[in-house]
Amino acid sequence: MLDFDILEYQQRLEKTKISMANQGVEVLLITDPANMNYLSGYDAWSFYVHQMLIVIIDEPQPIWIGRYMDASGAKAKTWMYDENVMAYPDFYVQSDEYHPMQFIAEILEQIGQGNRVIGVEKEQYYFTAKSYEVLKEKLPNASFKDASLLVNWVRIIKSSQEIEYMRRAAQIAERAMNAGLKSIHTSARECDAAANIFFELVRGTEEYGGDYPAIVPMLPTGENTSTPHLTWSDQYFKEDNSVIIELAGCYKRYHCPLARTAHIGQPSEKLDRLAGIVAEGIDNVMSIVKPGVALEELEHEWRKSTRKYGIEKESRLGYSMGLNYPPDWGEHTASIRRGDQTILEPNMTFHFIPGIWLDYYGLEMSESFRVTESGVEMFTDYPRELLIQSPYQLPNDSNGIIS
Amino acid sequence: MLDFDILEYQQRLEKTKISMANQGVEVLLITDPANMNYLSGYDAWSFYVHQMLIVIIDEPQPIWIGRYMDASGAKAKTWMYDENVMAYPDFYVQSDEYHPMQFIAEILEQIGQGNRVIGVEKEQYYFTAKSYEVLKEKLPNASFKDASLLVNWVRIIKSSQEIEYMRRAAQIAERAMNAGLKSIHTSARECDAAANIFFELVRGTEEYGGDYPAIVPMLPTGENTSTPHLTWSDQYFKEDNSVIIELAGCYKRYHCPLARTAHIGQPSEKLDRLAGIVAEGIDNVMSIVKPGVALEELEHEWRKSTRKYGIEKESRLGYSMGLNYPPDWGEHTASIRRGDQTILEPNMTFHFIPGIWLDYYGLEMSESFRVTESGVEMFTDYPRELLIQSPYQLPNDSNGIIS
Numbered sequence: 001m002l003d004f005d006i007l008e009y010q011q012r013l014e015k016t017k018i019s020m021a022n023q024g025v026e027v028l029l030i031t032d033p034a035n036m037n038y039l040s041g042y043d044a045w046s047f048y049v050h051q052m053l054i055v056i057i058d059e060p061q062p063i064w065i066g067r068y069m070d071a072s073g074a075k076a077k078t079w080m081y082d083e084n085v086m087a088y089p090d091f092y093v094q095s096d097e098y099h100p101m102q103f104i105a106e107i108l109e110q111i112g113q114g115n116r117v118i119g120v121e122k123e124q125y126y127f128t129a130k131s132y133e134v135l136k137e138k139l140p141n142a143s144f145k146d147a148s149l150l151v152n153w154v155r156i157i158k159s160s161q162e163i164e165y166m167r168r169a170a171q172i173a174e175r176a177m178n179a180g181l182k183s184i185h186t187s188a189r190e191c192d193a194a195a196n197i198f199f200e201l202v203r204g205t206e207e208y209g210g211d212y213p214a215i216v217p218m219l220p221t222g223e224n225t226s227t228p229h230l231t232w233s234d235q236y237f238k239e240d241n242s243v244i245i246e247l248a249g250c251y252k253r254y255h256c257p258l259a260r261t262a263h264i265g266q267p268s269e270k271l272d273r274l275a276g277i278v279a280e281g282i283d284n285v286m287s288i289v290k291p292g293v294a295l296e297e298l299e300h301e302w303r304k305s306t307r308k309y310g311i312e313k314e315s316r317l318g319y320s321m322g323l324n325y326p327p328d329w330g331e332h333t334a335s336i337r338r339g340d341q342t343i344l345e346p347n348m349t350f351h352f353i354p355g356i357w358l359d360y361y362g363l364e365m366s367e368s369f370r371v372t373e374s375g376v377e378m379f380t381d382y383p384r385e386l387l388i389q390s391p392y393q394l395p396n397d398s399n400g401i402i403s
Numbered sequence: 404m405l406d407f408d409i410l411e412y413q414q415r416l417e418k419t420k421i422s423m424a425n426q427g428v429e430v431l432l433i434t435d436p437a438n439m440n441y442l443s444g445y446d447a448w449s450f451y452v453h454q455m456l457i458v459i460i461d462e463p464q465p466i467w468i469g470r471y472m473d474a475s476g477a478k479a480k481t482w483m484y485d486e487n488v489m490a491y492p493d494f495y496v497q498s499d500e501y502h503p504m505q506f507i508a509e510i511l512e513q514i515g516q517g518n519r520v521i522g523v524e525k526e527q528y529y530f531t532a533k534s535y536e537v538l539k540e541k542l543p544n545a546s547f548k549d550a551s552l553l554v555n556w557v558r559i560i561k562s563s564q565e566i567e568y569m570r571r572a573a574q575i576a577e578r579a580m581n582a583g584l585k586s587i588h589t590s591a592r593e594c595d596a597a598a599n600i601f602f603e604l605v606r607g608t609e610e611y612g613g614d615y616p617a618i619v620p621m622l623p624t625g626e627n628t629s630t631p632h633l634t635w636s637d638q639y640f641k642e643d644n645s646v647i648i649e650l651a652g653c654y655k656r657y658h659c660p661l662a663r664t665a666h667i668g669q670p671s672e673k674l675d676r677l678a679g680i681v682a683e684g685i686d687n688v689m690s691i692v693k694p695g696v697a698l699e700e701l702e703h704e705w706r707k708s709t710r711k712y713g714i715e716k717e718s719r720l721g722y723s724m725g726l727n728y729p730p731d732w733g734e735h736t737a738s739i740r741r742g743d744q745t746i747l748e749p750n751m752t753f754h755f756i757p758g759i760w761l762d763y764y765g766l767e768m769s770e771s772f773r774v775t776e777s778g779v780e781m782f783t784d785y786p787r788e789l790l791i792q793s794p795y796q797l798p799n800d801s802n803g804i805i806s
Contacts, residue, residue, distance in 0.1 A: 045618055046632040048528075048731035069718055069760055073630035090718035094735045099526075122533040123502075125451075130525040130551065132532035148533065191612025195605040202598040202635075209594025209637025215448055216615045227476035229449040232605075234612025315472055315493035326729040327529075328451035332497045357472055 002041050003252050004161055006079045012039055013055065013062065015154045020057050025119035025147050027108070028055040029135075031127040033325040035151035036064075037253060040078040046070040047126050047325060049093055050100035056113060065104055067093060101131045105138030114139050119147025125327065152333050156320050158347045162254060163370060166322060166349060169256035170368065170379035172210045172249030176200040177258055177382060180217070180245050184262050187393045190219055190232035190243075197247055204251070211250040214329040218246040225261070225362040228355055239265045239391040244364045246353075248329055254322055255329040256379045257351045259366035262387040271361065274311075275386035278354060278365050281305040282384060285317075285352065289369065289376035295340040302354060311356065318352040321368070344371045349379075405444050406655045407564055409482045415442055416458065416465065418557045423460050428522035428550050430511070431458040432538075434530040436728040438554035439467075440656060443481040449473040450529050450728060452496055453503035459516060468507055470496060504534045508541035517542050522550025528730065555736050559723050561750045565657060566773060569725060569752060572659035573771065573782035575613045575652030579603040580661055580785060583620070583648050587665050590796045593622055593635040593646075600650055607654070614653040617732040621649040628664070628765040631758055642668045642794040647767045649756075651732055657725055658732040659782045660754045662769035665790040674764065677714075678789035681757060681768050684708040685787060688720075688755065692772065692779035698743040705757060714759065721755040724771070747774045752782075 002009070016039060020028055030053040036042050040053050040062055051066035061080045071087035078085065088103040108114050118139070121127050123146075136144060158166070179196040197217045204210035219232040222241040237243065246259040263271065284305040285298050302317055316337035319330040329351075334342035336352060353366035363386070368379040405412075419442060423431055433456040439445050443456050443465055454469035464483045474490035481488070491506040511517050521542070524530050526549075539547060561569070582599040600620045607613035622635040625644040640646065649662040666674065687708040688701050702720055709716070719740035722733040732754075737745035739755060756769035766789070771782040 043634075044630075044632040045621065045634055045730070048618070048733075069631055069758075071630075072760070073627070073633055076627070076630070077633075091740075093719065094722070094733070094738065120532065122536070123531050125528050125531070127532055128526050128528070129523065129530055129532050129535035130549070132535075133525070146533070189612055191605055191607055195602045195613075198601040198605050199598045202594055202601050204594055204637060209592055209635070210598075212619045212634065215451070218448065224476070224479070227447075227474075227479070228472055229447040230476055230480075231446075231448055231615065232612070234607060316496065319497070327448070330451075330497070335497065337494075355472075357475070 002079055009079050016055060016151055017057055019150050024117055025145055026057050026116040027113050028119040028147055031121050032124045034323050038155055038323055040064060042074055042078050044073045052104055099134045101134035102138055105135055115141040117145055118142045119145045121148045122146045123148040149333055152331050155331060156333050156348055157345055158322055158349055165251050165254035166256050168208055168251040169249040169254050172204050173256045173258040174380050174382055176247050181262060184237055184243050184389050185393050186237055186239055186391045189234050189236050191234045194219055194232040211253055213248040213250045214324040214326050220244050223360055226357050226360055237264055246364055256368045258380050259353055259364040260387055261363045262389050264389045265391050267386055274363050277306055277309045277311060279384045282367055286376055290374060291344050291346055291371060293344045295334055295336050295342045296338055298336050299338050317354045318350050321351045322349050346371055346373050405482055412482050419458060419554055420460050422553050427520055428548055429460050429519040430516050431522040431550055434524050435527045437726050441558055441726055443467060445477055445481050447476045455507055502537045504537035505541055508538055518544040520548055521545045522548045524551045525549045526551040552736055555734050558734060559736050559751055560748060561725055561752055568654050568657035569659050571611055571654040572652040572657050575607050576659045576661040577783050577785055579650050584665060587640055587646050587792045588796050589640055589642055589794045592637050592639050594637045597622055597635040614656055616651040616653040617727040617729045623647050626763055629760050629763055640667055649767055659771045661783050662756055662767040663790055664766045665792050667792045668794050670789055677766050680709055680712045680714060682787045685770060689779055693777060694747050694749055694774060696747045698737055698739050698745045699741055701739050702741050720757045721753050724754050725752050749774055749776050
């Protein structure tokens with residue numbers, strides 16, 4: 001029933017408590033759904049209402065507090081005793097008068113935690129400015145500390161089981177990329193390609209199913225390739241246009257992102273040249289990945305490799321990733337960019353995505369990788385090149401749509 | 404290029420300014436992606452980094468501020484002048500040292516807004532506790548007001564164009580429900596049904612494509628039907644199990660949710676009876692929908708209709724919905740529940756979802772509707788009953804998967 005052995009959850013909890021002790025946090029209020037899942041096993045699309053996992057430094061199990069209708073899901077999906085699952089009544093939901101943090105503050109008082117040092121995730125999507133105000137008001141004897149990313153940093157090194165889940169996600173990512181490419185021609189619409197991609201992402205393989213990715217597939221086309229985060233339209237693909245496909249396979253909430261650029265018809269020389277420069281840059285950077293190297297050295301290697309061709313890239317080149325929920329599969333900890341002195345260790349996992357967005361066109365090509373004991377493991381094995389698409393439907397496809 | 408006529412965006416802006424004036428807000432900082440889209444047209448999956456739309460009560464156009472790489476998308480996707488699109492450099496992204504709200508505060512100072520009454524969306528996913536702290540610190544002469552839901556309340560009455568988009572979303576919802584049911588039998592896995600649903604949601608119809616819904620399809624099965632927000636697994640469906648399908652069609656970010664419960668094989672008498680009670684309750688409630696009725700009266704009608712059968716439901720029965728982004732398609736304004744005195748007006752739109760979650764089983768059946776000048780328009784036309792599924796694959800389906 002649980003996605004990991006109960007011992008693994010307990011080890012994660014121990015590591016979290018060590019970080020709490022180091023940061024002087026006695027009670028940690030976790031609102032990030034990935035951090036909740038990581039420590040408790042809880043997995044449901046209920047994070048659109050307030051919910052929380054409470055880790056108390058001198059208590060053996062966390063406490064889950066959420067909406068009444070979600071409590072049986074929490075009992076079924078977590079390793080904790082049922083008594084550690086608590087629920088607030090429905091009148092707290094999206095109300096002018098009541099706020100779930102009032103309920104949570106009362107519980108904290110009742111169990112004797114109202115006067116402790118409480119860590120909160122201040123820079124986290126599901127912990128609102130209002131949540132923090134209510135907690136501060138209702139717990140006047142507590143002292144609050146910013147504990148953003150405390151658990152995220154614990155997550156940065158993956159267990160072998162987590163790596164195995166990411167390898168499965170990688171298999172799904174490759175299938176989804178193939179499915180998307182199959183319908184990139186002038187007889188299909190952008191939404192048809194996106195539908196094919198989603199179908200494969202969710203169906204998974206014959207052996208295991210897929211999960212929803214934390215970000216939907218991005219599919220900018222034509223001039224829109226100059227900007228990275230547009231999704232898709234219902235326009236037909238056009239000859240001589242490029243299409244950027246950025247997607248992630250997902251298995252049990254673990255991601256493997258993959259981006260490629262396709263071109264419908266014959267690409268221009270400059271696009272072709274750009275693809276070669278990016279592929280060479282990726283090769284060079286991957287060749288120096290190993291434990292002991294700092295992330296900023298990867299950025300330096302990229303710069304060295306591409307500057308000679310006149311390519312300058314201001315934005316970061318990648319980030320740590322793995323377990324996550326919408327709206328982002330990145331872990332918000334280490335970034336592959338100038339000044340990031342995080343040292344690579346075995347079983348760190350990153351998405352390296354040196355996207356190039358120019359005035360009227362762009363190119364993305366990415367790789368997800370794991371740091372091994374001595375070097376690098378690539379999660380996917382996909383041609384590192386500009387993918388040339390025939391403008392016409394292949395004769396063995398009835399309609400460009402998966403069958 | 405724009406999804407609505409420029410005049411419609413300007414009317415929305417005017418209504419927003421009237422609300423601002425009523426609430427004493429001079430500068431409104433909008434972080435809710437649906438509110439940003441509603442007022443500017445901006446649509447991209449970039450809300451996982453900080454971005455903002457600034458409405459100044461005495462300026463004719465809003466200002467968009469976001470990440471550098473997203474600015475060309477904002478120029479392409481909004482109705483404002485390009486000068487009103489501003490961007491922060493990439494080193495502000497997910498950094499220990501820098502926060503995008505520092506940049507935004509500087510802009511506000513520079514354009515002379517640093518000493519005004521500033522409204523912020525305190526109870527909103529993408530406005531973090533940290534964002535608020537940084538703004539308060541960097542704008543010491545401003546006075547801050549909670550303006551959560553200010554724009555959401557403007558959104559509650561839809562234009563005829565918005566209604567048309569929701570009708571399209573409804574067509575997509577029906578197709579997706581059909582596709583899901585097609586693979587609910589003992590030779591298919593939950594992920595296969597979810598894949599079919601996603602495929603139809605995104606492909607849309609021959610005339611128009613689908614968009615990603617703000618919540619993924621929910622697919623609790625068996626005992627998990629006692630809790631509403633679990634997604635899917637890769638287990639095969641089992642005979643004598645129920646499956647709840649809750650999904651939404653989406654067109655240009657406008658939603659039409661639809662929920663039904665299927666049963667594989669012969670349902671128990673009590674489940675069958677429960678479905679009849681819920682269907683009768685929905686009929687009764689829908690029959691009294693018209694302008695001038697308060698939402699709490701709908702709840703009262705439901706209670707009257709179902710209490711005689713021994714059904715008690717604590718949680719709310721529905722909510723206003725339309726335009727949205729993950730993690731929720733609800734608008735967080737009016738709810739169909741006890742005590743909500745919002746009065747129905749023409750072109751309000753709701754999802755009525757009286758889910759019943761009991762100890763070991765549950766049932767969901769829902770309707771999305773629009774209040775008309777004299778009554779109600781149902782968005783979908785789907786059998787209001789428990790859907791009985793054969794445990795065996797139909798002979799004309801090769802594998803339970805869409806072809």
